[in-house]
Amino acid sequence: MHSNLWIEETFEDYLGLRFKVERILFSGKSEFQTVDIVETKGHGKMLLNDGLVMVTERDEFAYHDMITHLPLFTHPCPKNVLVIGGGDGGTAREVIRHTGIEKCTMVEIDAMVVDACKQYIPQTSCALNNKKVNLVIGDGVKFVKETSEKFDVIIVDSTDPIGPAQPLFGEEFYQDVYNCLSDDGIVVSQGESSWYAIDIQRSLLTVLNRVFPKCFLYNFSNLTYPGGLWCFTFASKKHHPINDFNEQRVKDSGLTFSYYNTRLHTAAFALPSFVISELSDLIDNSEL
Amino acid sequence: MHSNLWIEETFEDYLGLRFKVERILFSGKSEFQTVDIVETKGHGKMLLNDGLVMVTERDEFAYHDMITHLPLFTHPCPKNVLVIGGGDGGTAREVIRHTGIEKCTMVEIDAMVVDACKQYIPQTSCALNNKKVNLVIGDGVKFVKETSEKFDVIIVDSTDPIGPAQPLFGEEFYQDVYNCLSDDGIVVSQGESSWYAIDIQRSLLTVLNRVFPKCFLYNFSNLTYPGGLWCFTFASKKHHPINDFNEQRVKDSGLTFSYYNTRLHTAAFALPSFVISELSDLIDNSEL
Numbered sequence: 284m285h286s287n288l289w290i291e292e293t294f295e296d297y298l299g300l301r302f303k304v305e306r307i308l309f310s311g312k313s314e315f316q317t318v319d320i321v322e323t324k325g326h327g328k329m330l331l332n333d334g335l336v337m338v339t340e341r342d343e344f345a346y347h348d349m350i351t352h353l354p355l356f357t358h359p360c361p362k363n364v365l366v367i368g369g370g371d372g373g374t375a376r377e378v379i380r381h382t383g384i385e386k387c388t389m390v391e392i393d394a395m396v397v398d399a400c401k402q403y404i405p406q407t408s409c410a411l412n413n414k415k416v417n418l419v420i421g422d423g424v425k426f427v428k429e430t431s432e433k434f435d436v437i438i439v440d441s442t443d444p445i446g447p448a449q450p451l452f453g454e455e456f457y458q459d460v461y462n463c464l465s466d467d468g469i470v471v472s473q474g475e476s477s478w479y480a481i482d483i484q485r486s487l488l489t490v491l492n493r494v495f496p497k498c499f500l501y502n503f504s505n506l507t508y509p510g511g512l513w514c515f516t517f518a519s520k521k522h523h524p525i526n527d528f529n530e531q532r533v534k535d536s537g538l539t540f541s542y543y544n545t546r547l548h549t550a551a552f553a554l555p556s557f558v559i560s561e562l563s564d565l566i567d568n569s570e571l
Numbered sequence: 572m573h574s575n576l577w578i579e580e581t582f583e584d585y586l587g588l589r590f591k592v593e594r595i596l597f598s599g600k601s602e603f604q605t606v607d608i609v610e611t612k613g614h615g616k617m618l619l620n621d622g623l624v625m626v627t628e629r630d631e632f633a634y635h636d637m638i639t640h641l642p643l644f645t646h647p648c649p650k651n652v653l654v655i656g657g658g659d660g661g662t663a664r665e666v667i668r669h670t671g672i673e674k675c676t677m678v679e680i681d682a683m684v685v686d687a688c689k690q691y692i693p694q695t696s697c698a699l700n701n702k703k704v705n706l707v708i709g710d711g712v713k714f715v716k717e718t719s720e721k722f723d724v725i726i727v728d729s730t731d732p733i734g735p736a737q738p739l740f741g742e743e744f745y746q747d748v749y750n751c752l753s754d755d756g757i758v759v760s761q762g763e764s765s766w767y768a769i770d771i772q773r774s775l776l777t778v779l780n781r782v783f784p785k786c787f788l789y790n791f792s793n794l795t796y797p798g799g800l801w802c803f804t805f806a807s808k809k810h811h812p813i814n815d816f817n818e819q820r821v822k823d824s825g826l827t828f829s830y831y832n833t834r835l836h837t838a839a840f841a842l843p844s845f846v847i848s849e850l851s852d853l854i855d856n857s858e859l
Contacts (some may be wrong), residue, residue, distance in 0.1 A: 290586070296612030299577070302589035325585030345843065437857070478630070478794045504792070504800035504843070506766045511799010512792035542843045550841030553834040555633065555792070556827075 290321055290329075290334050294479060294509045295341040299338070300377035302326060302507075303376075307390055313395035320403045326507060328404050330371055332442055338371050340406050343504035347407075348543035349503040349551065350515055351377035353465040354436045354471045356548065357517075357524050364388070365463070367451065368473075369394030369440030372408035378438075379415045380538055382557045383554040386412060388434075389564035390426045392447050424450045427459040435465050439472035450507065452487050457494045467521040474500060474514035477558045484514065491518045499524055499546075500558070500566050501551035503542070512555075525549050575773035577721070578609055580624050582767060582797045588624070590614060590795075596691045601683035603735040612727075614795060616692050618659055619646035622732055624810065626659050628694050630794035635695075636752045636831035637791040637839065638803055639665035642671075642724045642759045644821055645805075645812050649723040653751070655711035655739065656761075657728030658684030666726075666825055669702045676705040676722075679712045680735050712738045715747040723753050727760035732771060740771070742778045745806075749782050755809040762788060762802035772802065776853035779806045783830040787812055788846070788854050791830070799842075813837050819826065 288304040292327065303324040311318045319331045327340025338346065345450050351374055355361050362385045364378050370391040378387040389411075391397055397420065400408040408470045411418055419426065427437075437460055444452040460470050472491075473565045477500075483499045488544075495518035505513040552568050563569060576592040591612040599606045615628025626634065639662055643649050650673045652666050660677040665780050666675040668787040675697075679685055685708065688696040692845040707714065711727075725748055732740040739760075748758050759778075763771045765788075772788065777784045783806035798844055805812050818833045851857060 291589075295613060299587070299589035299593035299610065301579075301581075301589065303585035323585065325583060334846075344845075417833040462629075478792075502792075504766075504790075506798050506800075508799075510792075510794050511705075511796075512794075539844075539850075541845045544841075544844045544847070547843065550838035553838030555830045555835065556832045557632075557829045559832070560829075 290331070292334060292509070298509060299507060300507070302329065302407060307352050307384060309399045311395050313393050315393045317400055318393070318395045320399050328406070329507075330396070330400060330404060333446055336442065337442065337506050338373060338403070338404070338407060339507050343407055344374050346505055347373040347377045347501055348540050350374055350438055350440060350471055350473070351539040352540065352543045353478050353501065353515070353524065353548055353551065354469045354517065355381050355563060356439065357528050358435050358467070358469050359522070359527070359529070362386075363432065365390070365434040365437045367427070367437065367439045367441065368392075368448070369438070371400045372397070374409045374440045375416050375439055376407060379410055379413055381536065384415060386417055386564050387415055388432070390421055390423040392420070392422050392521055394420045396499050417562065421516045427456065430463050432463060433465045434463055435456050435460050435468055437464060437468065437470040443475070452483070452490065454490045455492055457490050461494050461520075469479065469517065469519045469522060472516045474506035474516040476508065476510045476513055477502070477555070478510040478512060481558070481561050485562060487516060487566065488562060489532060491516055495519060497523065498565065499552060499568050500562065501552060503551060525552060572709070573805045578619065580797065586797060588795070588797060590617065597687045599683050599687065600682050601785050603681045606681070606687055608687050615693070618684070618688060618692060621732065621734055624795050625693070625730070626661060626695060627795050628692070631661050631695055633791055633830040634793055635661040636828050637789075638662055638726055638728060638759055638761070640828065640831045641789065641803070641836055641839065642726065642757045642805065643669050645810050645816050646723050646755070646757055646816065647810070647815070647817070650723050651720065653722040655715070655725065655729065656680075656736070657726070659688045659692060660685070660699045662726055662728045663704050664695060664698035666696055667701055669824065674704060675703055676707060677783055678707045678709055678711045678719075680708070682708045692739045705750045715744065715751050718751050719823060720751060721753045721756075722751055723756055725752060725756065725758040727758065729761050731763070740775050740778065742781055744790050745778050745782045752808060755808045757805065757810055760804045762804040764796065764798045764801055765790070765843070766798040766800060769846070769849050773850060773853065775804060776850060779804055782852055783807060785811065785855050787840060787852060788842060788850065789858050790842060791839060792847045814842060
């Protein structure tokens with residue numbers, strides 16, 4: 284269609300990541316953000332919100348494996364899961380692979396993201412019509428304030444703390460998350476890059492520390508985010524991500540994964556020295 | 572000097588990484604490759620060979636920590652080290668921080684890289700005049716064929732297998748490396764990206780397996796290489812990178828590191844499932 288079309292994500296005013304585009308599949312502007320889906324040459328279909336790469340078909344398994352299976356295999360018996368954000372559907376898809384899951388509620392603020400992914404990226408959105416998935420189009424901040432349900436695991440699968448996701452990085456939100464977690468609940472959140480956004484990591488971990496007794500940071504490799512090394516935060520009322528991790532549950536599940544495995548589960552909490560040194564007052568990784 | 576100058580590294584015909592440039596410090600063409608050093612806005616000074624990013628001041632510590640300290644803390648008593656390539660000097664700089672090292676021979680084929688880094692990137696080249704560093708401008712392939720010395724650790728700090736580094740990925744070279752390693756010697760090599768170049772990893776590991784009894788792949792995060800997740804290969808006559816790793820030696824060394832630490836030493840060998848599945852016949856990581 285276009286002979287030389289590229290899409291570029293920029294970071295600050297000094298870095299650009301360019302991806303060759305074969306076709307623009309969808310371009311819209313919701314009340315929250317711009318939403319684009321493009322077919323790239325090297326990474327399959329790609330979703331961008333406000334011009335930032337969210338998921339690509341080529342590497343989405345890494346992100347979705349690590350945000351989902353690590354908390355679900357740490358909690359001994361998760362049944363009721365809440366996903367905040369995650370409009371592409373990939374996180375919900377991984378959650379319901381666990382046969383013990385009775386319900387996965389997903390609260391996505393932007394219907395346009397869900398609709399566009401349903402139409403153009405079935406690889407991630409394929410589970411959104413599953414009967415175990417309770418899809419709510421609405422504000423996750425309001426949802427956790429008002430719900431009377433209790434969740435075993437909450438996954439905050441958000442964009443960066445700009446635009447609609449900003450309140451998802453605040454203390455009031457995490458106090459409400461705490462309140463609607465079961466007594467042994469776990470919350471895992473998109474935790475940014477230690478290379479390029481350690482200030483946001485510090486800010487998020489400061490909030491989590493005010494609310495939760497134990498906070499950890501774990502990392503994985505994202506192919507299409509700036510810098511590659513990316514993090515999730517892990518905050519817990521009770522369970523320890525390594526000491527309470529029972530490898531046998533992974534084996535017994537019969538599930539297979541393209542990224543996650545039992546060794547990576549533990550290794551993901553080993554952080555580079557500069558990260559430990561910047562965040563040591565806010566993370567319990569050093570006690571591992 | 573220039574109002575809007577950028578340098579771009581491209582991968583295949585579908586990916587570009589762009590870095591904002593403040594000043595071009597050096598541009599030359601040797602008999603082997605083009606050599607550029609630029610001052611970037613976000614990553615400090617940056618060396619490029621044939622247009623590919625080699626090192627930047629901002630993240631070089633990750634690469635140099637992981638290529639150097641992992642083998643030097645695995646070998647129980649390394650005294651004589653050989654570095655092939657590594658013209659920027661960062662690997663030699665880290666080698667001689669180990670007080671037990673008596674000599675670090677560095678064989679770099681391209682004098683222009685060494686001279687330009689000596690002039691413009693003292694952060695990496697600062698140790699090249701140290702009396703323990705034996706700097707040889709010459710062909711590493713020829714050197715390992717002809718030397719009568721024995722080395723405890725050999726570090727192949729090479730560019731990609733195009734241009735001058737091509738023979739450094741071949742079997743004849745690694746047979747000669749084997750021959751000039753001591754009876755309990757270790758060789759670690761720049762091992763490319765599992766996301767974008769798993770075919771090169773397969774090819775290099777195939778060669779290593781023909782020569783060495785034990786071969787491993789370990790990973791780290793490089794900020795400025797395409798995809799972020801990067802690997803080194805570890806091949807050994809005798810020592811096992813984890814079972815024979817004595818953490819106490821790290822503590823006793825008194826050295827501090829911005830990237831390397833004892834937990835990462837082990838965690839670096841935990842690979843994503845897709846990597847294990849592609850390379851399981853060639854790596855011993857699974858026995859860890």
